[in-house]
Amino acid sequence: MTTAEVAGVRAPAWRGGFGRLWIAAVVSRFGDALRTAALPLLAVRLTDDPLVIASVTACGYLPWLLFGLLGGALADRVDQRRAMWAVDTVRGALVASFALAVGFGHASIALMITLAFTLTTLQTLFDNAATALLPSLVDKEALGSANARLMTGQRLAGGLLAGPFVPLLLTVGAAMPFTADAATYLLAAALVASVRIRAPEREPRPAGSTLRAEIAEGLRALWRDRVLRATCTATLLCNIGMGALIATLVLHVTRWLHTGNAGYAAAMTAYSAGSFCGGFVAQHVARRFGRARSLLLGGSVQTASLLLMGTVRHLGALIVGMALLGLMNMVWNVNQVTLMQQRSPADMVGRISSAFRTASTSGAPLGALLGGAVAGAYGLNGPALLAAVLFAFAVISLIPALKPDVSVVEPDDGVTTARVKP
Incomplete structure (x- = not known):
């Protein structure tokens, strides 16, 4: 493992395993964005039923609720690098087969739902496995910078670069976005397979240990750690709020602000641009305030942004609010993931990571339902205000995480617990 000193911040070296993992992650996210954008366009060619079309998207959430904790337990059992390239190889083959079905005119809604469910599973x-693998590739003091670079690259590829390619690929043929996605999976698999690391030492599992027992052990470890418990609770509340906002944002823009499709595009662009910028400042914010206080700062700014969006009936306010929301969302994500990796025991990173992701995924659909109900009952700006309230509760729930303690794993990076002030 190698690191470099960049402007006073420990950063992972690009050469070696991290550089290949970064390229694999960015390439794969680019392909995912192509497929995600193309699937609804293909669905509307096959059916006019909104519920059926929505079910394709819903299948992207369901496996996390059903199998998220199981995936984390498996990630702690297996060789993470091998699991990653094997999974990407299988996903590449599945999407390539779907591309052939589309190309020969055999695509169907049932096939699309099956594909979405299988890929997310x-x-x-x-x-x-990727979250658990990263600490084996970079030093603990460089984890924050590594996470920031990974998330920024993925945001650039999936949020800004992939969008313009979808119409171009569709002019060639309906199967082309899926063909490109399959190619990115296989390229990512090859890159991950080429990474050479020494597997971390693990204590042998007790005789008769079951996946169910190991999942329960991971959940207990998460609950016992006061900082991680507070962070997970806050993340769940924030994701409920974001689910409410995103599900109704098009109504907020087109019917409450009356700015049409151009306003919606401007809002989404502002959010993506803010997220991209957030990747560059997340580690510096952590150096200045500490990771726990960075979450508190991010949640507070997002609360104010949502209040601005929900009370000021002007496109400019929406654009500013969405940009700040994206900026601080990236600051939150980078520091939350890094905090979890650094405080978790090495043999439980996968299970604790899966608990965070399962909570995150369950919050989004719940928030979407709440947002729709609030918009219908209290007005189209209601979801933004509901999200502000939920973010405020998230900030309050973080207060226990600000008390200094001795972390489960004690990284000497100066931003996790060692310099956190009460």
Whole structure:
């Protein structure tokens, strides 16, 4: 493992395992964005039923609720690098087969739902394995910078670069976005397979240990750690709020602000641009305030942004609010993931990561339902205000995390617990 000193911040070296993992993650996210954008466009060609079309998207959430904790337990059992490239190889083959079905005119809604469900089921293992693998590739003091670079690259590829390519690929043929996605999976698999690391030493599992017992052990470890418990609770509340906002944002923009599709595009662009910038400042914010206080700062600014969006009936206020929301969302994500990696025991990173992701995924659909109900009952700006209230509760729930303690794993990076002031 190698690191470099960049402007006073420990950063992972690009050469070696981290550089290949970064390229694999960015390439794979680019392909995912192509597929995610193309699937609804293909669905509307096959059916006019909104519920059926929505079910394709819903299948992207369901496997996390069903198998998220199981994926984390498996990630702690297996060789994470091998699991990642094997999963990406299988996903590449599945999407390539779907591309052939589309190309020969055999695509169907049932096939699309099956594909979405299967890919996300495999993702529960891949994502947790990737989170657990990163501490084996970079030093603990460089984890924050590594996470920031990974998330920024993925945001750039998935949020800004992939969008313009979808119409271009569709002009060639309906199967092309899926063909490109399959190629990115296989390229990512090859890159991850080429990474050479020494597997971390693990204590042998007790005789008769079951996945159910290991999942329960991971959940207990998460609950016992006061900082991680508070962070997970806050993350769940924030994701409920974001689910409420995103599900109704198009109504907020087009019917409450009356700015049409151009206003919606401007709002989403502002959010993506803010997220991209957030990747560059997340580690510096952590150096200045500490990771726990960075979460508190991020939640507070997002609360104010949501209040601005929900009370000021002007497109400019929406754009500013969305940009700040994206900026601080990235600051939150980088520091939350890094905090979890650094405080978790090495043999439980996958399970604790899966608990965070399962909570995150369950919050989004719940928030979407709440947002729709609030918009219908209290007005189209109601979801933004509901989200502000939930973010405020998230900030309050973080207060226990600000008390100094001795972490489960004690990284000497100066931003996790060692310099956190009460």
